[in-house]
Amino acid sequence: MQQPEEQARSRIDQLLRDAGWMIQDRSDFDRQAALGVAVREFHLPAGYCDYLLFIDGKAAGVIEAKKAGVTLSGVAEQSAKYVAQLPEHLARWEQRLVYHYESTGDETFFCNLRDPKPRSRRVFAFHRPETLHEWLRQSETLRARLRQMPPLETQGLRDCQIEAIEGLEKSLAEDRLRALIQLATGSGKTFTACSFSYRLIRHAGARRILFLVERNNLGDQTLKEFQNFQPVGAANRFNDTYIVQHLHGHHIDPDAKVVITTIQRLYAMLRGNPLDEADEEASAFEQWEGEQGEPLPLGYNPEIPIETFDFIITDECHRSIYGLWRQVLEYFDASLIGLTATPSKHTLGFFNQNLVAEYPYERSVVDGVNVGYEIYRIRTRVTEEGGKVEPGDVGYQVPVRDRRTRQMRYETLDEEFEYTGKELDRSVVNPNQIRTVLQTYRERVFTELFPERTGEWLPKTLIFAKDDNHAEEIVHAVREVFGEGNDFAKKITYRNNGEDPKALIKAFRVDPMPRVAVTVDMVATGTDIKPV
Incomplete structure (x- = not known):
């Protein structure tokens, strides 16, 4: 032994x-x-x-x-x-x-x-x-070069973006391996990332930067940002000078300076496993948790050495990336740069409380970068308290749907059944509660929420569901309550069988229809839809 x-x-x-x-x-x-x-x-x-x-x-x-x-x-x-x-x-x-x-x-x-x-x-x-x-x-190491960065050209940059780039470069010069940037949604996080990525490659000699997104559609959006980015004082756009790769397979272009991918694909690559692109449209948190909260197992992969990336940017990734997924980030010998609009305590802890720039939503509204919002709350008794099948209803036939196949069967209740508000729309669906909320919205959208509008077109409306099955129920209820056809309301999730989620997002962004999109988390922070 x-x-x-x-x-x-x-x-x-x-x-x-x-x-x-x-x-x-x-x-x-x-x-x-x-x-x-x-x-x-x-x-x-x-x-x-x-x-x-x-x-x-x-x-x-x-x-x-x-x-x-x-x-x-x-x-x-x-x-x-x-x-x-x-x-x-x-x-x-x-x-x-x-x-x-x-x-x-x-x-x-x-x-x-x-x-x-x-x-x-x-x-x-x-x-x-x-x-x-x-x-x-x-002649010099990367860390030495990070101490000799030229002054930032501020033309075309917002004050908050200047603060973020200068704060990050100061942190990197101090050899702090993790840095967090807080920029309110809408203030240009990706544009800021393009700016400091260009400087790290051009002036610090960074060999390759990894840009992690939570879902594949956000990777498409990030790719376009890099392709269209014009560095101040440069004759060419970023993409004309450096190769930007959005990974759809398992091969990293050796000449790529920026590689965009999801944490799901990166994990699959390190494990040497195939990955369906559909699996990149779900939240990493929703589909890829380890057993009982255990970190996902990972070993060394000679095809992807630890020095593959000099810097890793995590953009609006779910906080589970810093828990169950953190060993994927820590696999690489790279400095970690986080971008977020709303840092949690968990995220701040992962980045060693090194918040190098802070631009909250309230300041963005004062600056005119974002518009303010109002909360209009619709409460139902079932939403607040849950519900129950009364004793007199015992023996009633209750529909039960298989979550995987969606096949419907009926079971007879032989005792009283109660459910809480937390169970609603997860293990229990109350169709009348969904209709009540939607009917209230339909009746008041032009009288209380948007009284200045003509009422001819429902404002573009985004509804968040708890899971794909819940989203399916909502889509059918919206069409029924508003008396409209299939094109009026669409489900946009990673399980859009027969319809391209990217095309649906584009249609929701620029076309008259659909007026209502129902999603779980595929259309979320980072997805640019100005009408919403």
């Missing part, structure tokens, strides 16, 4: 092999055998190091291995001894070893001594030798 130290070495060996390193014993030492060679138990003036890393035949780094459970912050001092002292005859990239890792096989820390203020950071696995080789040939 292996000892804990041996188990750690076995895991480290596997991680190194997966990342493309050749592992050698000291007796078999051949530094030219591969681009990246990791030599076990190499003797240095300070003692035997666990692994000495050679890149293109020259010593470049060291790995200090410890058994599982050992805390690694103090181990960095042990690595530093090896880094500082090298034999005179040893071929090396610099006078000291540039890279050092501390690892138990389960947990790994990495430090690049060429950074302005070298600081160990947690990484999912080891970097590929090709990547470390490329970094060695650069």
Whole structure:
């Protein structure tokens, strides 16, 4: 049976092999055998190091291995001894070893001594030798370049966007790996992201940026923003200079500077699993939870190394991305930049409370960026309190619908049945409650809500349902209550069988029909529909 130290070495060996390193014993030492060679138990003036890393035949780094459970912050001092002292005859990239890792096989820390203020950071696995080789040939590291960004050209930018970009760049210059930007919906979050992405690529030399969206239709919208973005002072649009890829398969274009995808597709790619595009139209929270709240399992994928992206932007993703999905974000050795209109405590905690810019909705209304809103509440007794089938109704035939197949059958109640307001429209549907709300809206929309309108056209109306089955019930009720045909009300969810959700969203945005859209979360924050 292996000892804990041996188990750690076995895991480290596997991680190194997966990342493309050749592992050698000291007796078999051949530094030219591969681009990246990791030599076990190499003797240095300070003692035997666990692994000495050679890149293109020259010593470049060291790995200090410890058994599982050992805390690694103090181990960095042990690595530093090896880094500082090298034999005179040893071929090396610099006078000291540039890279050092501390690892138990389960947990790994990495430090690049060429950074302005070298600081160990947690990484999912080891970097590929090709990547470390490329970094060695650069005159400065990414973190050094982030400290030398030119002043921001503010022409065409709102004050809130200027604050966001300058706040982010200040945070990155301080080597803070997570930053959160709060910009009210409608204030131009994606345009701001295009602006700072261009600066990170153009001036900081970022190799590739990942832009995560919650649903595929938001990815289409983001792609258009990047394609149409014209950097201040540049002769060409962003898309004419850099490749922007919206992932629909499992292949990342090696020349792409910006890659747009959903967390669902990224997870499937890392697992090596296929993914239907229809699965990207649902909320990550709605369809992709782990068992009993457990984080989704993830291992190292040699096809997608941890250094694939330098920066990851998360745009209006559900807060579950920072819980059940967080290991997908933490897989990459990248700085994380969050964009949100309404940060929750959970989100703030994930970004280490590093809120670099704050532009709330109230300020956007004062600035004239957004319009104010009013709340018109329609209450029903069933909505507030729930309901029950009275004792005198026992024996009544109750319709029961299969949520998966939607097949209807009838069951006889043999006892009183009660349900709460929270169960309404989830496990229990009360069609009369839906009709009551819709009838109230129809009767008062032109008398109390929009008295200045002629009443010829119902204002574009967006209704949020609790799930796809609830949305189906609402669509049929809307058509019935308003006395209109199928084109008047449409369901826009990821389960739109026979109709393209993207085409329906476009029609809702620009065409006379439909007047009413019923969705779960496919048409939500980030989807630009000005009439609503």
